[in-house]
Amino acid sequence: MELIYLDNAATTRTDERVVEAMLPYFTQYYGNASTIYALGEESRKAVTRARDIIAAGIGAKPEEIYFTAGGSESDNWALKATAEAYKEKGKHIITSKIEHHAILHTCEWLERQGFEVTYLDVDENGCINPADVEAAIRPDTILISIMFANNEIGTIEPIAEIGAIARAHGVLFHTDAVQAFGQEPIQVDEMNIDMLSSSGHKLNGPKGIGFLYIRKGVKIRSFVHGGAQERKRRAGTENVPGIVGFGKAAELAFASMEERTARERELRDYMISRFEKEIPYVKINGDREHRLANNVNACFRFVEGESMLIMLDMKGICASSGSACTSGSLDPSHVLLAIGLPHEIAHGSLRLTLGADTTKEQIDTTVDAIKEIVAHLRSMSPLYED
Amino acid sequence: MELIYLDNAATTRTDERVVEAMLPYFTQYYGNASTIYALGEESRKAVTRARDIIAAGIGAKPEEIYFTAGGSESDNWALKATAEAYKEKGKHIITSKIEHHAILHTCEWLERQGFEVTYLDVDENGCINPADVEAAIRPDTILISIMFANNEIGTIEPIAEIGAIARAHGVLFHTDAVQAFGQEPIQVDEMNIDMLSSSGHKLNGPKGIGFLYIRKGVKIRSFVHGGAQERKRRAGTENVPGIVGFGKAAELAFASMEERTARERELRDYMISRFEKEIPYVKINGDREHRLANNVNACFRFVEGESMLIMLDMKGICASSGSACTSGSLDPSHVLLAIGLPHEIAHGSLRLTLGADTTKEQIDTTVDAIKEIVAHLRSMSPLYED
Amino acid sequence: MYSEKVMDHFQNPRNVGEIENASGVGTVGNAKCGDIMRIYLDIDDNGVIQDCKFKTFGCGAAVATSSMATELVKGKTVQEALLVTNKAVMEALDGLPPVKVHCSLLAEEGIHAALWDYAEKNGIVIEGLKKPKNDISEGEEEEEY
Amino acid sequence: MYSEKVMDHFQNPRNVGEIENASGVGTVGNAKCGDIMRIYLDIDDNGVIQDCKFKTFGCGAAVATSSMATELVKGKTVQEALLVTNKAVMEALDGLPPVKVHCSLLAEEGIHAALWDYAEKNGIVIEGLKKPKNDISEGEEEEEY
Ligand SMILES: Cc1ncc(COP(=O)(O)O)c(C=O)c1O
Ligand SMILES: Cc1ncc(COP(=O)(O)O)c(C=O)c1O
Ligand code: FES
Ligand code: FES
Incomplete structure (x- = not known):
């Protein structure tokens, strides 16, 4: 059975060329990048190369890129360190209701430390209104954190507009670009982004590596304290193979971005x-225009997400759902609730996220399978009467 | 020129068998371990396997092992989360002057947050006196953090005794075992260890992966907030290849420990x-008996560490130094100062840390090289008069 | 993550459907996870469950436990059916992952709700049967972290 | 991390040694990193530096900058030698890593200290020469993080 992998927003297959690039750094150039001898120099040069590639991709300076262990750490760092460094200025943070948990749970933690957080509403497509951001700014606002693109429903937020507002009011602006980096053009200067989070495994890079972009001039504190790595800002022996792999993945993603996303967009819309056309009681979630090229998110009424996923899996199709049953917690997706879906509809959501390798045949097979599964599950649903 | 790698305390070569074990999880079993489909199940099973191996190796339960991005994160987590969870009980922490910076800089950060830290002195061999630990305990002491073995001078601390004292006083006990895990036998129950940090790349595993052992019953808060990974305690998409590699490295390290360290011990003493015998004005640092099997640390008076390292490097020998010049900061090793060495002697230290592959011939070549280098540098030192 | 037995009952659920003019019907839900289960019982004059059917809107475990629970109560007396606890259902399914234990409670409560309905309709009291909750998630608490 | 020129001067340092009855000797150190440099100058009656030697206890950059600095001042007049700044030394070495800039200050200060000694011994004043610091690390500050 051919595997049809449509969960690229959860994680991606590491590209062979990425693995190839990493391999020498395990057994040949294994030196610690902070050492002085030639072996360590190899590691240091490789790290520099990766940093240069990534910085160039978003119009940043290399020394503004700090490698981390992934998107979650980057998000935690950006919020907690800003809170610490700017608490004298104020204790108010603005974010949205549809952020990733790495942002939301960090905000809740900050609330327990005495910070105040405004969670902005979104419209029914998951769009944040820049005017709402502006209206929420107070004299004690120190940070605005709005994701570049939503991981569940694919909506792309008006980052440039929000960045301009933040800049005009002298408030720092962080964006969680974990889903957007390598998938959407990003320019930190034009968009007035002060901090940006990204994670390697979302763009066919390795897991366990990410970065936080921090604009020069932003007062930044460490999150992981210890050794002098990453200009003393992020301690821990450099994960050289991970960094090299991330650099390679970024290089490949930037080179293929236009063509790849055009293809994905076409398949997505198909x-x-x-x-x-073919399934009754279906609702497409997320903005239809400002949308990640590879994201399809739909609710099939009267059926439940996990059951769909298991039946899809039996057909070799990997997908995900905002259903409560699939998350560690019991609550259905906060994103689907935030765009106004009632519990039981949110419960029947499917997210299908395409990749560079996805074919039209795979899309057809998947839609056929979903039609069948939805019909079957509806027949046993106490909510469905036809 | 054959490379002689004697910096295994800084990082190690990733074992081929470890790389082999990791490879399938990049391109074949690349699923997100938190997903429900069969592909994710492969990742989950692999993570479970690694967790089981590691837990068994220290006598812990698998659910007490939490994977992190490395030793620094584990140290930060243990200290910061304990401080947060127990601050109602008290705000006093006990540690030593020779801890790794991941502990010391975290303690300094905690001091800025209103905690009080006692930094215990060590004797001239770097040993902590358990009686000093006991004497430092106060009613508001919430944590004792003492490293298992020192990364610079190799001294192994009396962990079981300190653990017993901590337990008797109802104080939590954390140990930074980054240098000891896989190198010294560790039993968390017998030794009354409540938390323990480790890092994969120190035992021929991959970089960017570590774990924190947290005894069941310890009130623990998250350090990286976000998704529900690691029993909701450590957010971030699981670094499956890293975890698999760490598991494999631990398996290999435990299996070979006795034999390997016996060999290392012999070479070390040689x-x-x-x-x-052969070099005048030399001083061996660290305890001669309670000492990591693979650690040699010596000061060569009147010469400076970085110069030695560069000259060794020119001969293909990788070593490290506690010299100020090699650290990001300007201060010479705080460990060497803590054992009472004056600045200029600390400055001429060399650390040579052996590995499983180190041979007697390599040791001989290295000693010969050091003899020559020391003589040369002394001849140009303004401090040396013969 | 699910046992083979769970997967079998999920893929080939037994007793899916409705019973017209059932002796007792019970619907329970877990407001938190949003899942809903409806159980139909056909009970004869001797108090023996002749038939049992279900409809479920829920996760794989919810479907499988519905299926197994209906199998387990069929042919049993009302009193015996009370012994079909969620633990019994889970055991019969070779276990459930920890996060899925609450799904099996849905099955237990579903049976109870249908029995309660039957008792009410017939004006009888079933010893040991408490009024079932509509929402089995009550009382659950999330810990701080 | 070091340029080829630095490595060359480190491996084959020029002018290592001492000058007996030197016209001026200067010893400077950086108390923070612990490095020490001693410069010997042999200055003729016309104020031209005929010879210059050094001894250094320090890192690779310290050795290389000592070597280069002695090369640069040889044959120069006292006034010209004052223009041999740490920047000039670094440039001559094709640069130093940022953390190693302070090492080149050691060389500059070492020359100045030897010139100061020469001036004092001869009761003269060298225009533009300030009393050198013994410890060049004064005034450095670590930032918070
Ligand atoms: C004793 C000790 N603790 C902590 C660390 C930090 O580990 P890592 O660099 O893997 O984060 C190290 C090594 O660098 C160490 O030797
Ligand atoms: C938008 C967003 N932010 C943050 C994260 C966290 O990234 P990671 O799991 O790599 O830590 C993810 C993915 O899980 C994400 O989609
Ligand atoms: S019934 Fe809700 S998660 Fe299973
Ligand atoms: S002279 Fe001290 S670090 Fe170079």
Whole structure:
């Protein structure tokens, strides 16, 4: 059975060329990048190369890129360190209701430390209104953190507008670009982004590596204290193979971005149109225009997400759901609730996220499977009466 | 020129068998371990396997092992989360002057947050006196953090005694075992260890992966907030290849420990004896008996560490130094100062840390090289008069 | 993550459907996870469960436990059916992952709710049967972290 | 991390040694990093530096900058030698890593200290020469993080 992998927003297959690039740094150039001898120099040069590639990709300076262990650490760092460094200025933070838990749970933690957080509403497509951001700014606001693109429903937020507002009010602006980096063009200067989070495994890079961009001039404190790595800002022996792999993945992603996302966009729209034409009681979630090229998110009424996922899995199709049953917690996706879906509809959501390798045949197979599964599950649903 | 790698305390070569074990999890079993489909199940099973191996190795339960991005994160987590969870009980922490910076800089950060830290002195061999630990305990002491073995001078601390004292006083006990895990037998129950830090790349595992052992019953808060990974305690998409590699490295390290360290011990003592016999004005640092099997640390008076390292490097020998010049900061090793060495002697230290592959021939070549280098540098030192 | 037995009952659920003019019908839900289960019982004059059917809107475990629970109560007396606890259902399914234990409670409560309905309709009291909760998630608490 | 020129001067340092009855000797150190440099100058009656030697206890950059600095001042007049700044030495070495800039200050200060000694011994004043610090690390500050 061919595997149809449509969960690229959860994680991606590491590209062979990325693995290839990493391999020498395990057994040949294994030196600690902070050492002085030639072996360590190899590691240091490789780290520099990766940093240069990544910085160039978002219009940043290399010394503004700090490697971390992934998107979650980057998000935690950006918020907690800003809170610490700027608490004298104020204790108010603005974010949205549809951020990733790495932002939301960090905000809740900050609230327990005495900070105040405004969680902005979104519209029914998951869009944040820049005017709402502006209205929420107070004299004691120290940070605005709005994600570049939502990981569940694919909505791309008006980052440049929000950045301009933040800049005009002298408030720092962080964006969680974990889903957008390598998938959407990003320019930190034009968009007035002061901090940006990214994670390697979302763009066919390795897991366990990420970065935080921090604009020069931003007062930044460490999150992981210890050794002098990353200009003394992020301690821990450099994960050289991970950094090299991330650099390679970024290089590949930037080079292929235009063509790849054009293809994905076409397949995405094809899938959506088949859903809407062929399955009753379907609702497409997320903005139809400002949307990640590879994201399809749909609710199939009267059925529950986990059951769909298991049946899809039996057909070799990997997908995900905002259903409560699939998350560690019991609550259904906070994103789907935030765009106004009632519990039981949110419960029947499917997220299908395409990759560079996804084919039209795979899309057809998947839609056919979903049609069948939805019909079967509806027949045993106490909510469905036809 | 054959490379002679004697910096295994800084990082190690990733074992081929470890790389082999990791490879399938990049391109074949690349699923997110938190997903429900069969591909994710492969990742989950692999993570479970690694957790089981590691837990068994220290006599812990698998659910007490939490994977992190490395030793620094584990240290930060243990200290900061304990401080947060127990601050109602008290705000006093006990540690030593020779801890790794991941502990010391975290303690300094905690001091800025209103905690009080006692930094215990060590004797001239770097040993902590358990009686000093006991004497430092106060009613508001919430944590004792003492490293298992020192990364610079190799001294192994009386962990079981300190653990017993901590337990008797109802104070939590954390140990930074980054240098000891896989190198010294560790039993968390017998030794009354409540938390323990480790890092994969120190035992021929990959970089960027570590774990924190947290005894069941310890009130623990998250350090990285976000998704529900690691029983909701450590957010971030699981670094499956890293975890698998760490598991494999631990398996190999435990299996070979006795034999390997016996060999290392012999070579270590041989090297030390040649230094003492053949080079004037040499001082061996660290405890001669309670000492990591693979650690040699010596000061060569009137010469400076970085110069030695560069000259060794030119001969293909990788070593490290506690010299100020090699650290990011300007201060010479706080460990060497803590054992009472004056600045200029600390400055001429060399650390040579052996590995499983180190041979007697390599040791001889290295000692010969050091003899020559020390003589040369002394001839140009303004401090040396013969 | 699920046992083979769970997967079997999920893929080939037994007793899916409705019973017209059932002796007792019970619907329970878990407001937190949003899942809903409806159990139909056909009970004869001797108090023996002749048939049992279900409809479930829920996760794999919810479907499988519905299926197994209906199998387990069929042919049993009302009193015996009370012994079909969520633990019994889980054991019969070779266990459930920890996060899925609450799903099996849904099955237990579903049976109880249907029995309660039957008792009410017939004006009888079933010894040991408490009024079932509509929402089995009550009382659950999330810990701080 | 070091340029080829630095490595060359480190491996084959020029002018290592001492000058007996030197016209001026200067010893400077950086108390923070612990490095020490001693410069010997042989200055003729016309104020031209005929010879210059050094001894250094320090890192690779300290050795290389000592070597280069002695090369640069040889044959120069006292006034010209004052223009041999740490920047000039670094440039001549094709640069130093940022953390190693302070090492080149050691060389500059070492020359100045030897010139100061020469001036004092001869009761003269060298225009533009300030009393050198014994410890060049004064005034450095670590930032908070
Ligand atoms: C004793 C000790 N603790 C902590 C660390 C930090 O580990 P890592 O660099 O893997 O984060 C190290 C090594 O660098 C160490 O030797
Ligand atoms: C938008 C967003 N932010 C943060 C994260 C966290 O990244 P990671 O799991 O790599 O730590 C993810 C993915 O899980 C994400 O999609
Ligand atoms: S019934 Fe809700 S998660 Fe299973
Ligand atoms: S002279 Fe001290 S570090 Fe170079």
